[in-house]
Amino acid sequence: xxQVKQSPQSLIVQKGGISIINCAYENTAFDYFPxxxxxxxxxxxxxxxxxxxxxEKKEGRFTISFNKSAKQFSLHIMDSQPGDSATYFCxxxxxxxxxLTFGTxxxxxxxx
Amino acid sequence: KAGVTxxxxxxxxxxxxxxxxxxxxxxxxxxxxxxxxxxxxxLQFLFEYFSETQRNKGNFPGRFxxxxxxxxxxxxxxxxxxxxxxxxxxxxxxxxxxxxGNTIYFGEGSWLTVV
Numbered sequence: 001x002x003q004v005k006q007s008p009q010s011l012i013v014q015k016g017g018i019s020i021i022n023c024a025y026e027n028t029a030f031d032y033f034p035x036x037x038x039x040x041x042x043x044x045x046x047x048x049x050x051x052x053x054x055x056e057k058k059e060g061r062f063t064i065s066f067n068k069s070a071k072q073f074s075l076h077i078m079d080s081q082p083g084d085s086a087t088y089f090c091x092x093x094x095x096x097x098x099x100l101t102f103g104t105x106x107x108x109x110x111x112x
Numbered sequence: 113k114a115g116v117t118x119x120x121x122x123x124x125x126x127x128x129x130x131x132x133x134x135x136x137x138x139x140x141x142x143x144x145x146x147x148x149x150x151x152x153x154x155l156q157f158l159f160e161y162f163s164e165t166q167r168n169k170g171n172f173p174g175r176f177x178x179x180x181x182x183x184x185x186x187x188x189x190x191x192x193x194x195x196x197x198x199x200x201x202x203x204x205x206x207x208x209x210x211x212x213g214n215t216i217y218f219g220e221g222s223w224l225t226v227v
Contacts, residue, residue, distance in 0.1 A: 034216075043116070043202050043218035044155070089155060098145055098206060099168050100216060102155040 004092050006103025013110055019077040021106045023090035026071065030092035034100070035064065035075050038087045047088070048075070080110045114139065116219035118203050124225045130191040133222045137184050137205030143167075144186040145216070146178060149200040158201075161186055162208075193226045200224075 005024045013019045023033075031052055036044035050057045050064040050073065057064045063076040077084055090103040117136040125131050137144050145168075146158040157170040161180035178188040184205075190197055200221040206214040 036218075041220070043204075043220045045218065046215055049215075091155075097168060098143055098160045098162075098214065098216065099157045099170070100145075100147075100155075101157070104154045 004103045010107045013080045019080045022074045023103050024072045029094045031095050032093045036089045082110045085110050118219040118222050122223045132189045135186045135203030141205035143206045145204045146188050147202040198226045
């Protein structure tokens with residue numbers, strides 16, 4: 001019940017296209033859903049996060065869509081750029097708990 | 113404002129040895145968490161400390177331990193190293209604990225290779 005399932009494992013998108021990464025969770029006690037971006041040799045960096053009381057959150061080219069009834073959430077990267085090439089992790093945590101449960105990661109490659 | 117600082121960045125140890133990794137959180141942050149990252153298991157939570165007390169612990173054997181000092185700096189220790197302990201160990205800090213939606217900041221990690 002603690003798992004967060006992430007897909008796809010890898011993704012290749014053309015420059016200017018839309019990158020979409022999906023995550024699903026089982027534990028309904030999760031109430032905070034961040035996305036992290038990780039470049040090689042670096043630690044994960046928070047990209048954007050959402051709470052289950054909203055269905056969508058947008059920050060620049062990055063949008064999280066959240067479907068509480070389906071227990072799914074996704075990251076959309078609009079106008080994808082080569083600089084977006086990185087590994088993306090979805091995560092979830094419960095109220096009052098600092099522990100992040102991470103998805104398995106998606107290696108995104110943006111090609112010119 | 114300096115980020116989360118981890119030392120050492122890279123180290124090689126022999127099976128059976130022990131290792132201590134250090135973490136300095138962002139100034140003013142009082143919660144420190146540790147994660148292990150491997151290609152096979154991904155990012156896994158080890159433990160969290162706040163005010164020198166362990167608040168939460170992941171599913172790792174007792175060989176993995178940690179502590180936090182009064183200045184919020186933290187160390188983690190792995191005893192009797194095994195080949196499978198080779199990983200990137202990430203430290204993360206946040207301002208508080210027990211607050212949902214707390215932004216958690218990660219350091220660049222310590223790369224441990226066990227030979």
